[in-house]
Amino acid sequence: MTALLASDLDRTLVYSRRFFDTAPPTQQCVEMYRGEPISYMTPTAAELLRQLAAHNLVVPTTTRTVAQYARINLPGGPYRYAITSNGGTLLVDGAPDQMWASAVAARIHESxxxxxxxxxxxxxxxxxxxxxxxxxxxxxxxxxxxxxxxxxxxxxxxxxxxxxxxxxxxxxxxxxxxxxxKPLSKSTAVVELHRRLIDTGQLPAGAPILAAGDGALDATLLDLADVAIRPAHGELHTLNWQRTHVSVTAGSGARAAEEILTWFHQQVRGETRSTPRT
Missing domain, CATH: 3.30.1360 (Gyrase A; domain 2)
Structure with missing residues (x-):
């Protein structure tokens, strides 16, 4: 594994029925709540994620709490590392890292x-x-x-x-x-995980960070990444938020997840035309 791939979930890879703009049978349920299906991916996106996670370090990076994240049956799982609570929790094999939780609490207390x-x-x-x-x-x-x-x-x-x-x-x-x-951010948690994985040899020195997200809470994560992508919908799109190293999908809605995951595949194979920062 030569890169860290950090992706937001809701309205980036995973969509509620409200935002899922394709009709059945193109819906694959990935989350149940109180016995009801509430979140979906397209089958194509689910398969692309499954293939991506099989050979790359994919880190789900979400504002969801630990309990909310645990409800998702994310294709390609289980994921060894995940970032939840907008960077407040670093999960390692499903368990919160207490050293990181203490460091976050201290930063917030001082801020x-x-x-x-x-x-x-x-x-x-x-x-x-x-x-x-x-x-x-x-x-x-x-x-x-x-x-x-x-x-x-x-x-x-x-x-x-x-x-x-x-x-x-x-x-x-x-x-x-x-x-x-403000000290609570996905980007800070990704930086910490990236550092740890390089220190332990699980990632090579200089391994790039690739990222995807749709909301303002993803902005610092996309800024941090060597290259990134966002969908043509959501809060950042409404704000017309742009960076030279951040691509934007051609489509919007649940199909954008397919573009995002295809982009990740192209990146790790060196096929994309996105321009990394220098």
Whole structure:
């Protein structure tokens, strides 16, 4: 294995029924919740991921909590390494790495107001008329589940304006609005894993990082990567976020996962025309 391939999951490789824009029988369920199927891949994407993981170091890199990640039956698994909780948890053979968890907690503690302070302020700004739920994730960050149709027009911008000077970032991904401390990032966890794997000889010195993601919480991961790709949908696409080393899929929706995984295959075979940074 000569590269680390870090990919976001939701709306990058995996899609809920709401965002899965192809009709049956092109759906392959990859997640059940309370007895109901809730997440899917196309069969082609599932097979591409299975083949990719068989010969390469693929690291699922997600904002999902450990429990939410464990619900996914990701093709090509089990994955020895995974990053969950937006970088707050590094899973090794399914178990959280405690040294990494302690380091993350210390960084967050030093960076600004605690989560309890942020949540208390957030509660003063929400309304049950449009908020469906407020959830705390691993005692690291929080997110709202909202009714997009009745969400106040300026809520996200106003909330972000309050959070940013206090060291917290805000990201809206569909019905979910995340509030995350700035030290908590997927990129930081990927850097740590990359370093460890080189130190132990599991990756060669200078092994590149390849990445994929669709949301603002993926931006630092894509920036970090030697080359990366994002789908032509999602938060970054809405923001028209671009970098010279980041490709964009031609299509959107669940079919974009097929393009992303094909791109990964081309990268590891040296067939892609993407331009690494110098």
């Amino acid at each position: 600004g107001p605690p989560l309890s302070h942020i949540v208390a302020e957030l509660r003063t700004r929400v309304d049950d008329g449009w908020m469906r739920n407020l959830r705390i994730a691993e005692n690291l960050f929080c997110y709202l589940v909202v009714d997009e149709a009745t969400l106040p027009l300026h809520f996200v911008a106003d909330w972000e304006q309050w959070c940013l000077p206090r060291g917290w970032a805000v990201s809206q991904q569909g019905r979910k609005i995340y509030t995350v401390p």
